[in-house]
Amino acid sequence: MKGDNVEVYTVNPYAIEVHQVKKSFGGVHALKSINLKVHTGTIHAIIGENGAGKSTLMKILSGIYTKDSGKIFIHGEEKNFTSPIHSKENHIGIIYQELALSPDLSVAENIFLDDLGMGNRMIRWKKLNEHAGRILDELGFPINPRTRTGNLSIAYQQMVEIAKSLAKDVNILILDEPSAVLSGKEVAMLFTQLRKLKARGVTIIYISHRLEELMAIADEITVIKDGETIVTLDPASCNEEDIITHMVGRKIETLYPEKNIPGDEVVLEVKHLATRTLLQDVTFTLHKGEIVGLAGLIGAGRTEIARCLFGIDKMTTGTIIKNGNKISINNPSQAMSHGIGLVPESRKEQGAILVRPIRENMTLSNLKIVSRLFGFIHRRHEQHISQMLRQKLNIKLGSIEDAIASLSGGNQQKVVIAKWLNTECNILILDEPTRGVDVGSKVEIYNIIHQLAERGYSILLISSEMVEVINLSHRVYVMSEGQITKELVGEAISEQNIMRYAIPKRNAA
Ligand SMILES: Nc1ncnc2c1ncn2[C@@H]1O[C@H](COP(=O)(O)OP(=O)(O)OP(=O)(O)O)[C@@H](O)[C@H]1O
Ligand SMILES: [Mg+2]
Incomplete structure (x- = not known):
């Protein structure tokens, strides 16, 4: 009989629940214990110092990394993603901090890379380009879908990444520092889109080091520090200073x-x-x-x-x-x-050699100084310089012999800057x-720029x-x-x- 068997559904208010999630890489405890609750249909910001564990958490949510322990619930159901395919099947989209486009493909090809046929077995190029063009137009991004992606500047490539993830049918969208390379006008366009998505019920996780952005867009802000959740704040009842204090654990007087x-x-x-x-x-x-x-x-x-x-x-x-x-x-x-020396905008392509040790990356531009005495690269001297720079810039790393690729985004940036600090230029x-550097470290970089000018x-x-x-x-x-x-x-x-x-x-x- 109908009615006898009424199941009681309690509507789960959370799109994402993370309980006590832990993750280590060798000896590095990237996540010690993360707890997070994200209400469905809201924009939830995550902020924390470089190396706090933000990207690691997002990569676990999207199945790139598997957690060591803890539980994750997506719309109330426990999930254990072991591959990015699983997160896609669950309509979770992610824009990674480091761009992941194929430079030799066109913009349209990149946008539909996972499904070039758009549901058909044949690729219809005209349609593909038109469709991509519509998405870009709607976003207000002035990009020709036929352009070779590698010819675009990083900011434009970032726009393609955004278009790519919005082209999919996602109900949870994670953006790991999408705005780092965008300027005010482009950020405003991005925010308009995010608000539209939110109105459609999409849940958004937004990571950025720019406080004013979080205050403008977020419904809630969670601060993480050293792999642990510190607090979740309501931007309506806190100010930027409160957030900074939670983040760095002390007050920063002058920026x-x-x-x-x-x-x-x-x-x-x-x-x-x-x-x-x-x-x-x-x-x-x-x-x-x-x-x-x-x-x-x-x-x-x-x-x-x-x-x-x-x-x-x-x-x-x-x-x-x-x-x-x-x-x-x-x-x-x-x-x-x-x-004349240059710290370039794209550390990935121009500034850093990702597979080489941090030590080498810090001293590459400086081989002359390092090798002057002996006519070859004196490793001890190189080590000494890199240790000094590491302390000066407060770079979070395991060992200076590790590859630069193992560092968090912001810490990679600091290595690229470090390289120029004792140059002869x-x-x-x-x-x-x-770009991508946390507030505390920004202040350190500002001070270094100022000191260089004074010198x-x-x-x-x-x-x-x-x-x-x-x-x-x-x-x-x-x-x-x-x-x-x-x-x-x-x-x-x-x-x-x-x-x-x-x-x-x-x-x-
Ligand atoms: N694949 C990896 N191998 C080794 N260590 C890693 C790896 N990925 C991350 N880590 C380490 O885990 C810690 C957290 O890194 P994560 O990238 O999550 O930081 P983040 O909060 O995103 O920082 P940022 O603001 O600089 O992007 C860092 O100490 C980092 O060096
Ligand atoms: Mg990161």
Whole structure:
């Protein structure tokens, strides 16, 4: 009889429940005990220092790693994923911290990589491109689906990653630092999409080191530290300082060091620089001990300037004058011989050699210093330098002999920066130096940049985080569409002014 057998369903309010999950890699206890409850249909942010265990937890939720112990429930059912296929079957999508696209495939191919036929056995290229184009349009990402993915800058590649995971039918979406390479405008577009997904009932886990983003988007924020859950907070009733205190276990008084006074001496003059693809008539100067910011939207040409000055990209016209002498730079070793160093935006492709030990990665740019005495790489000296840098930057690692790939994202970034800290270069170009770095370590990197300037180094700073550019730079050049549109000095360096000159004229209201 109907009615006799009524089962009582209690609606489970949680999309994800994690109980006492532990995970070790050899001797490293990445997760000591993680507890987490994520309400269905909410945006749940996770924050924690570099190496706290955020990515490890996400990789367990997506079946890349298996947990050592503990329990995981997805929509109330206990799950034990042992492969990424299982998480896909459970409609869990993830965007990894390190981009995982195939550079030789087109954007559309990457978006539908798991299902190129879109349900059919034959691949219909026209349809594939059209469909990918629609998804990108809807997201507001200005990317041609036929472009070879490897030709896109990292920010654009990140947009492709986002489109890729949104193209799937997911009801839990994990984003591990999706915004690290995006600037304000692109982050706003991403947030619009995330809010739409949330309205459709999708549960979202969002990892970022940018506090203002978490405050803006998250319904709840969980802080993890050294592999343990510290607290879950409601952003409506806490402020950024509270979060930082939970995260680093102490109060951070000042984020930015007081600006030094740069010298009068012009160290570098760049005149009428142009490239075949983007830059036009770029003219600027850099003084001794000065920090000069390059501001602009993605694609404005900031990274292109860095690449030209370091000899990676060819300039078609223009003059570079160093200490009053005209110089030519055709490749990175020429740039370095003129005292110009670059910390590139993509540590994976350009900055770090992932399979080599941390020790080597820290000293690679410095082989001259390391080998000077003996004419070969003196390992003890290399070890000494890397230990020193490790302490200075508070890099979390097991042994400096481990491969750099075993480090958390933020700690890899610190290694890449460390490499340039005792170089003989006196002009340093820093392209997104704090990408993926936690708040505490950001402060350390700011202090190092400041100290370098005080010691007479000249710094060209590129960052998508506008507050960083504003608070560190003595002068800022604003760029738009390959040109410098404005030079801002002192009090005039403000978010409003930067935006005013960063937005392409034809789009300006
Ligand atoms: N495959 C691995 N082999 C060895 N150690 C690892 C591996 N993956 C992670 N670890 C270690 O586990 C710890 C946690 O790393 P995880 O990547 O989860 O940190 P995270 O919180 O994501 O940091 P970040 O903010 O820098 O991305 C780190 O000490 C890291 O070095
Ligand atoms: Mg991580």
